[in-house]
Amino acid sequence: MQVKDMVSPVPFHLRPSDTIATAVRYMLETKFTVLPVQDSELVGVFTNSILYRLILAGVSLDEPLEPYLKQDLITIPSDTPYEEIEELVRNSDVGTGIVVDPDKRVVGLLTKTDIVMFLLRSSTLLREQLETLLQSITAGTLMLDQERRILYANSAFARITGTDAGILASKSLNEMLPELDAEIPSPHDGDPFVSKRVLLNGTPLLAQICAFSMLGGETGIIVVFQELTELEAIAEELESVKKWRNRLHTVLEHAYDGVVLVDEQGMIQFVSQGLSEFFRIDQQQLIHQPISRVLPQLDVSGTLESGLSDMSPPMEMNGIPYILKRIPIRAGDQVIGAVGQVMFRQLKELAEMAKRIHLLESQVAYYREELKKQIPVKYGLGSITTNDPAMLRLKRTASQAAKGRSTILIRGESGTGKELFAHAIHAESGRRNGPFISVNCAAIPEHLLESEFFGYAPGAFTGAERSGKPGKFDLANGGTLFLDEIGDMSPGLQAKLLRVLEEREFYRVGGTERIQVDVRILAATHQSLEDLVARGVFREDLFYRLNVISLDIPPLRERGGDILLLARQFVQELQLEHGTAVRELDPQVEQALLTYHWPGNVRELRNCIERALTFAEDGWIRLSDLPSSLRSGSHARIEHKRAGNDSGATWKHKREQEEREMIIRILETCADNKSHAAKQLGMSRSTLYEKLKKYNLS
Structure with a gap:
C-alpha cells in the first residue's frame, strides 16, 4: 500500500501568474485549504491562512499569487509506503501534504481525512473478506469478547451446535450454550493457544482456542471447532497415501535396473538406488535438481515437449552398455512429467533374444508369402458369370478400378452380388x-x-476385455475394408469414418494414442444415397468421398440372358454339396424362371435352385419342385398370354399379395425373428423392414 492509493487528485493547475481571485474560486469549488501552484514543477502553495492575512491587509484579489506563496515545502513522493505516511501523520502538525511524482509534478493532496477514509474502506473490505472466509470453511468458528459475549459465529458453528447464527450474536455464551461455556477454558498469557477435546450434542469435537487483542486493551477468544470424525478420516487417508508411496518406491527400486522421475519442469523428483549407483552419484545430490544438468545422458526434455515415448540407441557408461526408455506422465491431455527407465543388466542376453526373434519373424514372413502363393484367391472377376453386355462392361470397369487406390461405391439391389464384386476387386x-x-x-x-470399427483401449468401458480389442480398421490394415449397407451407418460414425478416409488415422474407443492405418475402402448399398443426403440422414461430404468410382450392378430382371446361365451353374455347384444327380431343367421350369421378376435377384435364384435340388427326382428339376411363388407366377403369365389382354395391374396386385403371404409365413416359421426371416427370404434386413412397412405388417 502506497501514498498514491490514498491521495485526493487535483483537478486543476494553478500557475504563479494566476490571481488571488482564481485561487479563491478553486478553494470554494474543491473545499481544499491548500492549493499547489506549479509551473514546470511545484513552486509553492497558497493556503487559506495566507488568504485570511491578505484580506485583513486589504490586498486586491486581482493581484498575482507569486509574491504570496509559501515556498518552504515538505513534499511526499508518490511511492512512499504506508508505514512512513503513518509515522509522518503521527508526528506532523500539518493537515495536508503535497504528493509529487519523481519529476516533482503534483499528483494530489493527502489529508488526514483521506487517510481515515482509506483506512475505513480497507477495514470494511477486510471485515467482509474475513466473514466470507469464515463462512466458507467447514470448521465451526466462534469469537467471544472478554465477558464471553458472542461477537461472531459462522454457519458451520451454527450447524454443529444446531442453533441460528443470527440469534447467537451479542448473547452470552453461558446463556445460549452453557454446556459449551463450561468446556472452553480461557487461554493464559503463558499459554495463548489451547487445544481441547469437547463433546457437543453427542458429537466429539476438537476445540482450538486462542486469545486475541481487542480495542481498549481487552482480550477476546477465538475458538475453532473441527469434527474429529472428519480429522480421523483425513488422518487415515494420509496414512494410506504414505503406505502407497512407500510401496511405489519399493516397486520402482526393484522393477527396473534404474528409474528417474521428473516433473513438467524437468526437475528430478525420484531416483532409484540402482540408477544412482550406476552413475556413481549420491541420490540426495540429484533430488530437485534439473536432469539436463546433473544427468544430461538421461535428458527427457524431448519427451516432455512431444508427449511421446521413445527409446534411445545403446549408450555406454564406465564401459557398461545401457538403454534408456523415456515415457511421458499424463494428467488428462496434459504432460505433467516423465519417467526414464534405464536397462543395463543382461543386455547381452536381450540382444541374443532379439536376434532369435528377428530370425523367427523372417521365417514366419517367408512361410506366409509361400502360403499365399499356394492358396488361390477365393473370388475373382472370373467368378462372376454373365453373358450380359452391361455386366461385361461393368467387369472391365471393375478390373481397371481395382488397380488404383480410390474408394469404390458399389450400388445395386439386394442379392445382385455386391459383395462378390468387392471380393473380385480386392x-x-x-x-x-x-x-x-x-x-x-x-x-x-x-x-x-x-468399437467394432476402431476397437477399444484396455478398460474403455464396463465388460470390455482387459487387454483391449482391435477394430476392423486394425484387422484390414494393408488390405481392403468392405462396408456393406453403408446407408444404414449412424451419423456419428459417418463423421469418424470421414476423418479416417481423409487423415488415415483414428483413435480407439477410450484411447489417446493416434493409430495410423493403410486401408482401401469399398462400400456397397442398395439404397439411393442421394435421397438419404437430401433427407439429411447421410453426410453429403462423406457421400462425395465414397462416390469416387461408382459401379451400378443391374438387377437380374434386366439380365434375362443370364437367368438360365446362372441357374445351370448353381445346379452344378449345389448338387456336389447336396450329393444329388440332376442333369437338366424341365422346359416349364426354364419358362417359369424366365418369366419370374426376381425381386431377390441372384441370391433368390440360387435359393430357388437349392430348394428344387432337394425335391428333384429322376435327374430333372420339374415345375413342382420350384417354390409356390414361381409356380403361381408361371401359371399367371401363361394365362395372361392366352387371354391376350393387358392385365398388368392385376398381375402386380397378385404378385404383391403372394409376396405378403410368403413374408407372413416365413415370419411365423422363424418365430418373428427378422434376421432369420430376411436370410430365408434372400433379402437384407433393411429390405425386409421396407416390405413390412409396405404391406402394413409392422
Missing part, C-alpha cells in the same frame, strides 16, 4: 495378399458400431 488389386475384412453396417447394433 483379388484384382495390388492388395490381394493383404486382408479382406467385410462389415455389414446394418447387422451390428448401433451402440457397438464404433
Whole structure:
C-alpha cells in the first residue's frame, strides 16, 4: 500500500501568474485549504491562512499569487509506503501534504481525512473478506469478547451446535450454550493457544482456542471447532497415501535396473538406488535438481515437449552398455512429467533374444508369402458369370478400378452380388495378399458400431476385455475394408469414418494414442444415397468421398440372358454339396424362371435352385419342385398370354399379395425373428423392414 492509493487528485493547475481571485474560486469549488501552484514543477502553495492575512491587509484579489506563496515545502513522493505516511501523520502538525511524482509534478493532496477514509474502506473490505472466509470453511468458528459475549459465529458453528447464527450474536455464551461455556477454558498469557477435546450434542469435537487483542486493551477468544470424525478420516487417508508411496518406491527400486522421475519442469523428483549407483552419484545430490544438468545422458526434455515415448540407441557408461526408455506422465491431455527407465543388466542376453526373434519373424514372413502363393484367391472377376453386355462392361470397369487406390461405391439391389464384386476387386488389386475384412453396417447394433470399427483401449468401458480389442480398421490394415449397407451407418460414425478416409488415422474407443492405418475402402448399398443426403440422414461430404468410382450392378430382371446361365451353374455347384444327380431343367421350369421378376435377384435364384435340388427326382428339376411363388407366377403369365389382354395391374396386385403371404409365413416359421426371416427370404434386413412397412405388417 502506497501514498498514491490514498491521495485526493487535483483537478486543476494553478500557475504563479494566476490571481488571488482564481485561487479563491478553486478553494470554494474543491473545499481544499491548500492549493499547489506549479509551473514546470511545484513552486509553492497558497493556503487559506495566507488568504485570511491578505484580506485583513486589504490586498486586491486581482493581484498575482507569486509574491504570496509559501515556498518552504515538505513534499511526499508518490511511492512512499504506508508505514512512513503513518509515522509522518503521527508526528506532523500539518493537515495536508503535497504528493509529487519523481519529476516533482503534483499528483494530489493527502489529508488526514483521506487517510481515515482509506483506512475505513480497507477495514470494511477486510471485515467482509474475513466473514466470507469464515463462512466458507467447514470448521465451526466462534469469537467471544472478554465477558464471553458472542461477537461472531459462522454457519458451520451454527450447524454443529444446531442453533441460528443470527440469534447467537451479542448473547452470552453461558446463556445460549452453557454446556459449551463450561468446556472452553480461557487461554493464559503463558499459554495463548489451547487445544481441547469437547463433546457437543453427542458429537466429539476438537476445540482450538486462542486469545486475541481487542480495542481498549481487552482480550477476546477465538475458538475453532473441527469434527474429529472428519480429522480421523483425513488422518487415515494420509496414512494410506504414505503406505502407497512407500510401496511405489519399493516397486520402482526393484522393477527396473534404474528409474528417474521428473516433473513438467524437468526437475528430478525420484531416483532409484540402482540408477544412482550406476552413475556413481549420491541420490540426495540429484533430488530437485534439473536432469539436463546433473544427468544430461538421461535428458527427457524431448519427451516432455512431444508427449511421446521413445527409446534411445545403446549408450555406454564406465564401459557398461545401457538403454534408456523415456515415457511421458499424463494428467488428462496434459504432460505433467516423465519417467526414464534405464536397462543395463543382461543386455547381452536381450540382444541374443532379439536376434532369435528377428530370425523367427523372417521365417514366419517367408512361410506366409509361400502360403499365399499356394492358396488361390477365393473370388475373382472370373467368378462372376454373365453373358450380359452391361455386366461385361461393368467387369472391365471393375478390373481397371481395382488397380488404383480410390474408394469404390458399389450400388445395386439386394442379392445382385455386391459383395462378390468387392471380393473380385480386392483379388484384382495390388492388395490381394493383404486382408479382406467385410462389415455389414446394418447387422451390428448401433451402440457397438464404433468399437467394432476402431476397437477399444484396455478398460474403455464396463465388460470390455482387459487387454483391449482391435477394430476392423486394425484387422484390414494393408488390405481392403468392405462396408456393406453403408446407408444404414449412424451419423456419428459417418463423421469418424470421414476423418479416417481423409487423415488415415483414428483413435480407439477410450484411447489417446493416434493409430495410423493403410486401408482401401469399398462400400456397397442398395439404397439411393442421394435421397438419404437430401433427407439429411447421410453426410453429403462423406457421400462425395465414397462416390469416387461408382459401379451400378443391374438387377437380374434386366439380365434375362443370364437367368438360365446362372441357374445351370448353381445346379452344378449345389448338387456336389447336396450329393444329388440332376442333369437338366424341365422346359416349364426354364419358362417359369424366365418369366419370374426376381425381386431377390441372384441370391433368390440360387435359393430357388437349392430348394428344387432337394425335391428333384429322376435327374430333372420339374415345375413342382420350384417354390409356390414361381409356380403361381408361371401359371399367371401363361394365362395372361392366352387371354391376350393387358392385365398388368392385376398381375402386380397378385404378385404383391403372394409376396405378403410368403413374408407372413416365413415370419411365423422363424418365430418373428427378422434376421432369420430376411436370410430365408434372400433379402437384407433393411429390405425386409421396407416390405413390412409396405404391406402394413409392422
